[in-house]
Amino acid sequence: MSKAASQGLSFGTLAIHAGVEPEPVTGAIMTPIFQTSTYVQPAVGEPKNGSYDYGRTANPTREALEASIAALEAGNHGIAFASGLAAIEAIVKRLSAGDHVVSEENTYGGTTRMFNHVLSRFGIEFTYVDAQDTQAVADAMRPNTKLVHVETPTNPMMKLCDIAAIADLAHEHGALLSVDNTFASPFNQRPLELGADFTLHSSTKYVNGHSDVIGGLVAVRDRGLADDLYFIRKSSGAVPGPMDCWLTLRGIKTLHVRMERHNANGQAVAEWLEKHPSVDRVLYPGLPSHPQHELAKRQMSGFTGMVSVDVGTLERTKALTEHLEIFALAESLGGVESLVNVPALMTHASVPEDRRAAMGITPGLVRFSVGIEDVSDIIADLERVLG
Numbered sequence: 001m002s003k004a005a006s007q008g009l010s011f012g013t014l015a016i017h018a019g020v021e022p023e024p025v026t027g028a029i030m031t032p033i034f035q036t037s038t039y040v041q042p043a044v045g046e047p048k049n050g051s052y053d054y055g056r057t058a059n060p061t062r063e064a065l066e067a068s069i070a071a072l073e074a075g076n077h078g079i080a081f082a083s084g085l086a087a088i089e090a091i092v093k094r095l096s097a098g099d100h101v102v103s104e105e106n107t108y109g110g111t112t113r114m115f116n117h118v119l120s121r122f123g124i125e126f127t128y129v130d131a132q133d134t135q136a137v138a139d140a141m142r143p144n145t146k147l148v149h150v151e152t153p154t155n156p157m158m159k160l161c162d163i164a165a166i167a168d169l170a171h172e173h174g175a176l177l178s179v180d181n182t183f184a185s186p187f188n189q190r191p192l193e194l195g196a197d198f199t200l201h202s203s204t205k206y207v208n209g210h211s212d213v214i215g216g217l218v219a220v221r222d223r224g225l226a227d228d229l230y231f232i233r234k235s236s237g238a239v240p241g242p243m244d245c246w247l248t249l250r251g252i253k254t255l256h257v258r259m260e261r262h263n264a265n266g267q268a269v270a271e272w273l274e275k276h277p278s279v280d281r282v283l284y285p286g287l288p289s290h291p292q293h294e295l296a297k298r299q300m301s302g303f304t305g306m307v308s309v310d311v312g313t314l315e316r317t318k319a320l321t322e323h324l325e326i327f328a329l330a331e332s333l334g335g336v337e338s339l340v341n342v343p344a345l346m347t348h349a350s351v352p353e354d355r356r357a358a359m360g361i362t363p364g365l366v367r368f369s370v371g372i373e374d375v376s377d378i379i380a381d382l383e384r385v386l387g
């Protein structure tokens, strides 16, 4: 469906139709997988449509996916990458040596690893703050700050930050705001509508939703920012393959239906766990006990299937996570099947131990990605192990 035709449609309709046109030769209703590295040019230096010269530069399956994420995120342009980390890297690669980034401290572990061990070697400086406190972000701003990078809800502490307030603050300082929207999904939260400049996903997670692709997606409103990212992707090479783009497009067609069920199951599991005596604390933005529940209701329309709990000790963590049957013990999240993860020893093992401890990522912290199975079976699985 063309951009003009998709104006004014609601999310579920866009999830199915945005970016997708019947294939012109046969009328195939599904976007073909253009599994090709190159294109025949009718004349020297005159590729078809002016752009189809080489697969790294242009691919129609990828373009359909990009139009889809742009529509879902209320943006104008989508840029697809080979992974979520490649998407974040491209946003930071707009900067130059001597520039400064203020980042939320509790991002995905791989994001911190890339900032500290790869990008900082190229002369870009990073300062980490607890972005729950907008003033802490303000205090970290410097004259050379070009980017503020946040994640909300954060992985795995489920902290939120006020996207609209931080967007204003970044802009007052001449910096841009990027929001890692992986945990919320565009169904529950649309950062561009709140003033962010970039919204991005590890589409490996909720956006694709079937645990069968690694991918990254960015959406922006501004043409100049989109051009920067297309140029960086073409120059650095982190392109997703056509098959992965196609799988992600297919996943997106049910995003709204999946997210409704993730939201409902996440809420039910969080409420059940909160009443359980062997769980010390439940971190879920949909619970009134969450310290930022009011902000959650203001900037999100649903609270996802991500639930973190504190059970106190590694012994209790192992007793819980190694005996569940519906929840598989694995990294990653956002797929239709339920997963459980111990961040301190798995997804966030690359974060230095003192920083992990300061953020509350202890061996007693367990992160659930509640899937879309029947919730009675999910809770029965927890009840069997927790008693």
Ligand SMILES: *Cc1c(COP(=O)(O)O)cnc(C)c1O
Pocket: 083, 084, 085, 086, 108, 110, 111, 151, 155, 180, 182, 183, 201, 202, 203, 204, 205, 214, 215, 216
């Ligand atoms: C998984 C994840 C990433 C990294 O994405 P990949 O697709 O694994 O490269 C980034 N941010 C968040 C919040 C994630 O959960």
